[in-house]
Amino acid sequence: xxxxxxxxxxxxxxxxxxxxxxxxxxxxxxxxxxxxxxxxxxxxxxxxxxxxxxxxxxxxxxxxxxxxxxxxxxxxxxxxxxxxxxxxxxxxxxxxxxxxxxxxxxxxxxxxxxxxxxxxxxxxxxxxxxxxxxxxxxxxxxxxxxxxxxxxxxxxxxxxxxxxxxxxxxxxxxxxxxxxxxxxxxxxxxxxxxxxxxxxxxxxxxxxxxxxxxxxxxxxxxxxxxxxxxxxxxxxxxxxxxxxxxxxxxxxxxxxxxxxxxxxxxxx
Amino acid sequence: xxxxxxxxxxxxxxxxxxxxxxxxxxxxxxxxxxxxxxxxxxxxxxxxxxxxxxxxxxxxxxxxxxxxxxxxxxxxxxxxxxxxxxxxxxxxxxxxxxxxxxxxxxxxxxxxxxxxxxxxxxxxxxxxxxxxxxxxxxxxxxxxxxxxxxxxxxxxxxxxxxxxxxxxxxxxxxxxxxxxxxxxxxxxxxxxxxxxxxxxxxxxxxxxxxxxxxxxxxxxxxxxxxxxxxxxxxxxxxxxxxxxxxxxxxxxxxxxxxxxxxxxxxxxxxxxxxxxxxxxxxxxxxxxxxxxxxxxxxxxxxxxxxxxxxxxxxxxxxxxxxxxxxxxxxxxxxxxxxxxxxxxxxxxxxxxxxxxxxxxxxxxxxxxxxxxxxxxxxxxxxxxxxxxxxxxxxxxxxxxxxxxxxxxxxxxxxxxxxxxxxxxxxxxxxxxxxxxxxxxxxxxxxxxxxxxxxxxxxxxxxxxxxxxxxxxxxxxxxxxxxxxxxxxxxxxxxxxxxxxxxxxxxxxxxxxxxxxxxxxxxxxxxxxxxxxxx
Numbered sequence: 001x002x003x004x005x006x007x008x009x010x011x012x013x014x015x016x017x018x019x020x021x022x023x024x025x026x027x028x029x030x031x032x033x034x035x036x037x038x039x040x041x042x043x044x045x046x047x048x049x050x051x052x053x054x055x056x057x058x059x060x061x062x063x064x065x066x067x068x069x070x071x072x073x074x075x076x077x078x079x080x081x082x083x084x085x086x087x088x089x090x091x092x093x094x095x096x097x098x099x100x101x102x103x104x105x106x107x108x109x110x111x112x113x114x115x116x117x118x119x120x121x122x123x124x125x126x127x128x129x130x131x132x133x134x135x136x137x138x139x140x141x142x143x144x145x146x147x148x149x150x151x152x153x154x155x156x157x158x159x160x161x162x163x164x165x166x167x168x169x170x171x172x173x174x175x176x177x178x179x180x181x182x183x184x185x186x187x188x189x190x191x192x193x194x195x196x197x198x199x200x201x202x203x204x205x206x207x208x209x210x211x212x213x214x215x216x217x218x219x220x221x222x223x224x225x226x227x228x229x230x231x232x233x234x235x236x237x238x239x240x241x242x243x244x245x246x247x248x249x250x251x252x253x254x255x256x257x258x259x260x261x262x263x264x265x266x267x268x
Numbered sequence: 269x270x271x272x273x274x275x276x277x278x279x280x281x282x283x284x285x286x287x288x289x290x291x292x293x294x295x296x297x298x299x300x301x302x303x304x305x306x307x308x309x310x311x312x313x314x315x316x317x318x319x320x321x322x323x324x325x326x327x328x329x330x331x332x333x334x335x336x337x338x339x340x341x342x343x344x345x346x347x348x349x350x351x352x353x354x355x356x357x358x359x360x361x362x363x364x365x366x367x368x369x370x371x372x373x374x375x376x377x378x379x380x381x382x383x384x385x386x387x388x389x390x391x392x393x394x395x396x397x398x399x400x401x402x403x404x405x406x407x408x409x410x411x412x413x414x415x416x417x418x419x420x421x422x423x424x425x426x427x428x429x430x431x432x433x434x435x436x437x438x439x440x441x442x443x444x445x446x447x448x449x450x451x452x453x454x455x456x457x458x459x460x461x462x463x464x465x466x467x468x469x470x471x472x473x474x475x476x477x478x479x480x481x482x483x484x485x486x487x488x489x490x491x492x493x494x495x496x497x498x499x500x501x502x503x504x505x506x507x508x509x510x511x512x513x514x515x516x517x518x519x520x521x522x523x524x525x526x527x528x529x530x531x532x533x534x535x536x537x538x539x540x541x542x543x544x545x546x547x548x549x550x551x552x553x554x555x556x557x558x559x560x561x562x563x564x565x566x567x568x569x570x571x572x573x574x575x576x577x578x579x580x581x582x583x584x585x586x587x588x589x590x591x592x593x594x595x596x597x598x599x600x601x602x603x604x605x606x607x608x609x610x611x612x613x614x615x616x617x618x619x620x621x622x623x624x625x626x627x628x629x630x631x632x633x634x635x636x637x638x639x640x641x642x643x644x645x646x647x648x649x650x651x652x653x654x655x656x657x658x659x660x661x662x663x664x665x666x667x668x669x670x671x672x673x674x675x676x677x678x679x680x681x682x683x684x685x686x687x688x689x690x691x692x693x694x695x696x697x698x699x700x701x702x703x704x705x706x707x708x709x710x711x712x713x714x715x716x717x718x719x720x721x722x723x724x725x726x727x728x729x730x731x732x733x734x735x736x737x738x739x740x741x742x743x744x745x746x747x748x749x750x751x752x753x754x755x756x757x758x759x760x761x762x763x764x765x766x767x768x769x770x771x772x773x774x775x776x777x778x779x780x781x782x783x784x785x786x787x788x789x790x791x792x793x794x795x796x797x798x799x800x801x802x
Binding site: 068070073075098099101102105106108109110112113114115116124125128129174177178181 | 584585669671672673674675676677678679680681682685689690693694
């Protein structure tokens with residue numbers, strides 16, 4: 001246990017990601033005087049599921065939120081290094097943040113449907129982008145709800161208030177809402193942490209189906225979940241990336257002692 | 269044991285419970301007193317004729333009964349005897365020990381008059397143009413009814429001549445005077461002046477004709493009189509035209525009494541005040557109050573919400589914003605009369621005075637906007653309520669969960685789209701609560717109005733059928749001020765007391781109605797935006 005407390009001088013990062021869609025390059029992030037991320041280097045493969053694991057406060061959510069610049073909302077936050085999505089530096093001064101957030105969607109820990117109808121929730125992203133043709137909206141709503149495995153449950157009550165859905169349905173609605181704007185990457189910040197086991201299984205099934213079309217990055221506290229659904233896993237500790245590898249390797253033959261301690265449940 | 273008693277919190281439960289009970293008691297006491305005194309005012313209760321041991325006869329309505337000071341077992345009753353013109357006073361105390369017997373004579377009649385308050389007595393005879401039409405109780409009663417109707421029609425004619433024809437002439441003359449003045453100020457051309465003089469003469473001629481007609485109708489009003497015998501045997505005569513309403517309370521059945529009650533209640537709500545506001549209706553005050561509250565909300569609500577939006581959503585949260593917030597909170601606690609002083613100095617004299625100098629120089633020295641008016645009063649009250657709106661809106665905005673904001677931004681909303689589509693709808697119930705509180709506070713405020721435009725009597729409403737319809741420079745009446753004025757400033761406080769209670773009751777009802785509407789709206793919204801159930 002004691003050996004993990006020190007600096008991690010030499011993280012093990014698997015180098016050969018052939019088709020990276022997101023590249024994080026020497027990223028450090030500060031909240032005021034507190035440093036939350038230290039020199040993170042990471043490449044996220046396209047159309048795969050990548051899981052971020054690590055104990056609370058290790059910076060995995062912070063990293064996730066900096067991938068679509070939601071950390072901009074925190075006034076004291078400031079970064080060094082850069083992040084490229086499809087090759088473009090998203091922290092460049094002239095980069096269009098609104099467009100970035102359409103391309104890199106986000107599903108949050110606590111489901112947050114808008115106080116509108118189910119239909120309007122899913123159509124919201126298109127509407128604010130200026131799409132008002134009802135044929136396009138109808139099609140997109142159905143497609144997104146099907147992709148999020150919610151269509152059969154809500155197709156007869158699309159005009160009902162979204163807040164009347166159960167917790168798991170609300171979370172899948174939020175996934176559908178994110179998919180409706182056809183992002184390239186979907187970020188998920190502990191999407192199942194507030195759900196019961198059955199709802200969790202539904203969401204996991206949904207994620208497995210989505211990876212054929214989308215790149216998914218998921219933060220999770222649930223190691224079994226990471227092992228079940230992800231292709232790659234990144235382990236963070238105290239703001240540093242410790243190890244990044246294929247999930248199977250990570251959970252069976254971790255390269256570093258710290259990783260092994262964590263995934264086998266010896267600390268965390 | 270005692271330790272467990274204290275720790276268990278039982279005393280605390282009792283403390284909180286009794287605090288609530290005490291509050292409820294105070295409030296229900298307030299409402300109860302107003303209801304008790306206000307509801308029965310229009311009920312035509314029986315007139316009692318008291319025969320006293322010393323031979324006096326007193327006729328009147330019992331209004332109060334109390335122990336005689338220093339004589340614990342003896343009571344005295346207060347009677348409203350009316351006939352102020354004959355007795356000098358409306359009320360009289362009679363010791364119960366002095367009463368020999370009490371009757372409720374059926375033929376006794378109540379006259380509500382335009383002047384001198386009520387008259388109670390027996391019908392003697394009725395005369396028109398010095399001819400006696402009837403000279404016996406019930407015959408007089410029957411002969412009186414058509415005359416009353418005729419006089420009501422005549423009053424209608426007089427009112428329409430005064431308000432419409434004369435009013436129009438007055439306005440035309442005033443416009444002409446101002447036009448002349450303007451010409452003089454610009455250096456008058458004689459021919460233009462002469463033309464105006466001609467128009468002036470024409471107006472005066474029309475005025476003469478209208479006054480003649482008016483005087484003719486007025487003369488007809490003088491023709492009929494009814495003479496009555498008071499309880500003590502004296503005779504008095506009453507002009508039929510002065511009678512507002514007459515009834516025989518002791519002869520009326522329950523339905524008749526209910527009819528009179530409703531009629532008087534309606535007159536109270538919809539009629540004009542009489543007798544320096546102590547009788548008649550309060551419609552101008554009612555109208556003024558409602559219109560002022562609306563103007564105030566129109567000014568305060570949008571500004572308050574917009575200011576709060578900037579403060580909460582756009583401004584960089586730091587020392588300066590904190591200071592602004594503290595200042596706003598303090599403003600919400602500043603005594604209202606201070607706002608009144610500011611309104612008088614800034615709106616009335618400053619803004620109003622400048623408007624007068626720029627746009628109405630010909631009317632000076634008579635001020636147009638440079639004097640109290642409904643616009644300035646509403647703006648002053650808006651200033652008073654804006655802090656409440658800001659504070660409440662800010663709190664409602666702060667209560668919108670961060671996840672909801674991030675969800676909207678995460679889908680590619682701009683900040684404006686997030687605020688407009690997600691934050692505002694979610695915060696709306698809370699914002700409405702603040703608006704209700706603010707409006708209720710504004711509706712009940714009197715002190716700042718007294719120096720910015722409320723008057724005792726303003727028969728011309730600030731909204732009428734004449735261009736430009738809204739006369740925001742006009743002074744207006746207000747229920748709160750009406751209560752103060754009638755209750756404490758009127759020459760006959762005792763007679764005005766029922767009016768005070770009924771007006772207070774009406775003010776309570778209005779505030780209740782405003783709040784209920786707003787609460788219903790808010791609950792509808794709240795159901796629509798009910799928070800997520802987890």
